[in-house]
Amino acid sequence: MMNIAEEEKQSTYDDKKQKHRGHHTHHVPEEEIALRAYQIWQEHGCTHGHDREDWHQSEQELHGHVH
Numbered sequence: 001m002m003n004i005a006e007e008e009k010q011s012t013y014d015d016k017k018q019k020h021r022g023h024h025t026h027h028v029p030e031e032e033i034a035l036r037a038y039q040i041w042q043e044h045g046c047t048h049g050h051d052r053e054d055w056h057q058s059e060q061e062l063h064g065h066v067h
Contacts, residue, residue: 040058
């Protein structure tokens with residue numbers, strides 16, 4: 001578990017990394033990503049074996065990168 005100083009340092013690093021990529025996005029809590037991934041899993045009939053794809057789709061949607 002990180003202390004506050006480490007979290008701030010990581011956050012600054014992540015912000016710089018995102019800006020470098022040209023995609024400055026807002027932070028989405030992992031709980032929101034997990035909930036959306038669960039909803040996607042349900043929408044696809046609760047089929048197993050697609051957890052990574054569901055998680056990725058959730059991240060993309062919540063970060064506004066869906067086309």
